[in-house]
Amino acid sequence: MSTVPASLPEAGRVRSWVDFYLTSMRTQISSQFQYRAAAYMYLLGMVAEPVIYLVVWTTIAEDSGGTVGGLTAGDLAAYYIVWTFVRNMNLVFTPFGWEWRIRDGELSGWLLRPLHPIHYDIAGFAGSKIPWLLFYLPIAVVLTLVFDPTFDVRAAEIAVFAVAIWGAYLIRSFNQGALGLVCFWTTRVSALFSLYIMVELLLSGRLVPMTLMPDWVQTLAWFLPFQWTFFFPIETLVGDYSNTELLRGLGMQVFWILVGIAIFSLVWRHAVRHYTAVNN
Amino acid sequence: MQTLRVALLHLRVGVMTDLQYRVNFALQVLQSLLALATGLVVFSLVYAHTTELNGWSQNELLVVLGVQIVMGGVIRAVVQPNMMRFTEEVRDGKLDHALTKPVDAQMLVSVRQVEVWQAVDLLTGAGVIVVALIRLDGGVGPLDVLGFVTALAVGALLLYCFWMLLATLAFWIVNMWHLPELFEGVFQTGRWPIGIYPPWLRFSVTFLVPIAFAVTVPAEALTSRLDWETLVLAIGFACVFFAFTRWFWRFGLSRYTGASA
Numbered sequence: 001m002s003t004v005p006a007s008l009p010e011a012g013r014v015r016s017w018v019d020f021y022l023t024s025m026r027t028q029i030s031s032q033f034q035y036r037a038a039a040y041m042y043l044l045g046m047v048a049e050p051v052i053y054l055v056v057w058t059t060i061a062e063d064s065g066g067t068v069g070g071l072t073a074g075d076l077a078a079y080y081i082v083w084t085f086v087r088n089m090n091l092v093f094t095p096f097g098w099e100w101r102i103r104d105g106e107l108s109g110w111l112l113r114p115l116h117p118i119h120y121d122i123a124g125f126a127g128s129k130i131p132w133l134l135f136y137l138p139i140a141v142v143l144t145l146v147f148d149p150t151f152d153v154r155a156a157e158i159a160v161f162a163v164a165i166w167g168a169y170l171i172r173s174f175n176q177g178a179l180g181l182v183c184f185w186t187t188r189v190s191a192l193f194s195l196y197i198m199v200e201l202l203l204s205g206r207l208v209p210m211t212l213m214p215d216w217v218q219t220l221a222w223f224l225p226f227q228w229t230f231f232f233p234i235e236t237l238v239g240d241y242s243n244t245e246l247l248r249g250l251g252m253q254v255f256w257i258l259v260g261i262a263i264f265s266l267v268w269r270h271a272v273r274h275y276t277a278v279n280n
Numbered sequence: 281m282q283t284l285r286v287a288l289l290h291l292r293v294g295v296m297t298d299l300q301y302r303v304n305f306a307l308q309v310l311q312s313l314l315a316l317a318t319g320l321v322v323f324s325l326v327y328a329h330t331t332e333l334n335g336w337s338q339n340e341l342l343v344v345l346g347v348q349i350v351m352g353g354v355i356r357a358v359v360q361p362n363m364m365r366f367t368e369e370v371r372d373g374k375l376d377h378a379l380t381k382p383v384d385a386q387m388l389v390s391v392r393q394v395e396v397w398q399a400v401d402l403l404t405g406a407g408v409i410v411v412a413l414i415r416l417d418g419g420v421g422p423l424d425v426l427g428f429v430t431a432l433a434v435g436a437l438l439l440y441c442f443w444m445l446l447a448t449l450a451f452w453i454v455n456m457w458h459l460p461e462l463f464e465g466v467f468q469t470g471r472w473p474i475g476i477y478p479p480w481l482r483f484s485v486t487f488l489v490p491i492a493f494a495v496t497v498p499a500e501a502l503t504s505r506l507d508w509e510t511l512v513l514a515i516g517f518a519c520v521f522f523a524f525t526r527w528f529w530r531f532g533l534s535r536y537t538g539a540s541a
C-alpha cells in the first residue's frame with residue numbers, strides 16, 4: 001500500500017495545505033462546541049491533578065517556614081495554574097488511538113487519503129484547542145481567585161510563552177505519535193504507554209517544578225524532550241528566564257520537534273508494512 | 281434473593297470470559313507495579329522535603345496509598361466497566377435489553393461486565409498496606425481490622441454510588457467518554473490525607489465526592505486514628521447516599537427513550 005501522498009500541482013500546493021489545516025481546525029471547533037459537558041468532565045478531571053500537587057507542596061512549604069526549594073505558596077500556585085493552561089495546549093492524540101485504529105482496521109480508510117494520517121491528528125487537535133481554552137477560562141479565573149498566585153511577567157516572556165505552547169504541542173504530537181506506531185507490531189501496548197507516561201511525569205515538570213528534583217534528575221531532564229513540553233513553557237511565564245535562556249529553550253523545542261519528525265517518519269516507513277486490515 | 285443469585289451468575293460469567301486472556305494478567309501486573317513505583321517515587325520526593333505531611337509520617341501515608349490502590353482496583357474491575365457500558369447503551373438505545381429483563385434494572389446494569397485482571401491491584405494494594413503496617417510496628421488489634429473491613433465495604437459502596445450518579449447523567453448528556461478521566465482525576469485526591477486540603481475542597485471530597493470516606497477512613501482504622509463516631513457517620517452517610525442514587529437513577533430512567541430497538 002502506498003504511503004506517499006499524491007503530489008499536488010506545485011502552485012496550489014501551499015494553498016492546499018493551509019486550506020486543509022484551516023478546514024480541519026474549523027470542523028473540530030464546531031464539533032467540540034457541541035460537546036460542552038464532555039469538555040467540562042475532562043477539564044475538571046484534568047484540573048484535579050495539579051490542584052492536588054499544589055496543595056501537597058503548599059502544605060510542605062508552610063510546614064517548613066514558608067518556602068520549599070525557594071518557592072513560596074504564591075510561586076507554587078502560579079506554577080500549577082500555568083500548568084493547567086500548558087496541559088490544555090500539549091494535549092495530543094493518544095497513542096491508544098493508534099491501537100484502536102489498527103486493531104479495528106480503521107486505518108485502511110486513512111491510508112487511502114492523500115495526506116498522512118498524522119496531519120489530521122495535528123490539525124484536528126490544534127483546532128480543538130480554541131474551544132477548550134474558552135471552556136477553560138472560567139476554571140483559570142476560579143483557580144486564580146482561590147490560590148492567589150504571584151506573577152511577575154515581562155512582554156518578552158508572554159511572547160515566548162505564546163510560541164512555546166505550540167512547540168510543546170508539536171513535540172508531544174510526534175513523540176506520542178511515534179509511540180503509537182508500536183501498535184503496528186503489537187496491540188498489547190498499555191504497559192509500554194504507562195511506562196512512557198511515568199517517565200514523562202517525573203522528567204517533565206508535570207509532577208513538580210524541576211527545581212524541586214535532585215540535581216542529577218534536573219541534568220538528565222535537560223537532555224531529554226520531556227521538560228520542554230511542561231517545565232519550559234510554564235517557566236517562561238512563572239520563572240525569570242533571561243532573553244538568552246528563553247531563546248535557548250525555543251531552540252531546544254525546535255531541535256526536539258525535528259528529532260520527533262525524524263523518528264516518526266522512520267518508524268512509520270517500517271511500521272506501515274506490518275499493517276494488515278482486520279476489518280472494514 | 282433471586283436478585284443476588286442473578287448478580288453472582290453475571291459476575292461469574294464475566295470472570296470466566298476474562299480468564300481466557302491470560303497474557304493480560306502479566307501485563308496488568310507490570311502496569312500495576314509501574315503505577316506503584318510512580319506513587320513511591322512521588323512519596324520519596326515529598327518526604328525528601330519534609331518528615332511529616334499534615335501529621336502523617338511516610339509509613340502512615342503508605343497505608344493511605346495502599347487503601348487507595350485497593351479501592352482503585354475494585355472500581356476498575358467491577359464498577360467502571362459496567363458504568364461505561366451502561367452510558368454507551370443509553371446513547372445507542374440498547375438499554376432496552378436490560379430494561380425488559382424481569383430483574384431490577386439498576387442491579388443488572390451494575391453487574392454485567394467484569395475486568396478481572398484489574399483486580400491485581402487488590403493484591404498490590406494489600407501488599408503495600410502489609411509492608412506499611414510492618415514498618416509502622418504499631419500493632420493492629422482485631423477491633424482495628426474490623427473497623428477497617430467495615431470502612432472498606434462502606435467506602436466501596438459510596439464510590440459505586442458516586443459512579444452510578446455520574447453515569448446516570450447519560451440520560452441527559454450524550455457524550456460521556458471523559459467520565460473515567462473525571463473520576464480518575466478526582467480519585468487521586470484520596471492518595472493524600474484529607475486534612476491537607478483547604479476547607480471547601482475537604483468538604484467536596486468528603487460529601488460531594490465521597491473519596492475521604494472511601495480511602496481516608498479505612499486508612500485511619502488501620503493507623504488507630506479512627507473514632508467510632510466517624511465510622512457511624514460513614515455508614516449513615518452511605519445509606520443516605522445510596523437512597524439518593526436510587527432515586528436519581530429512577531428519575532433519569534424516566535427520561536429514557538429507546539433510540540433504535
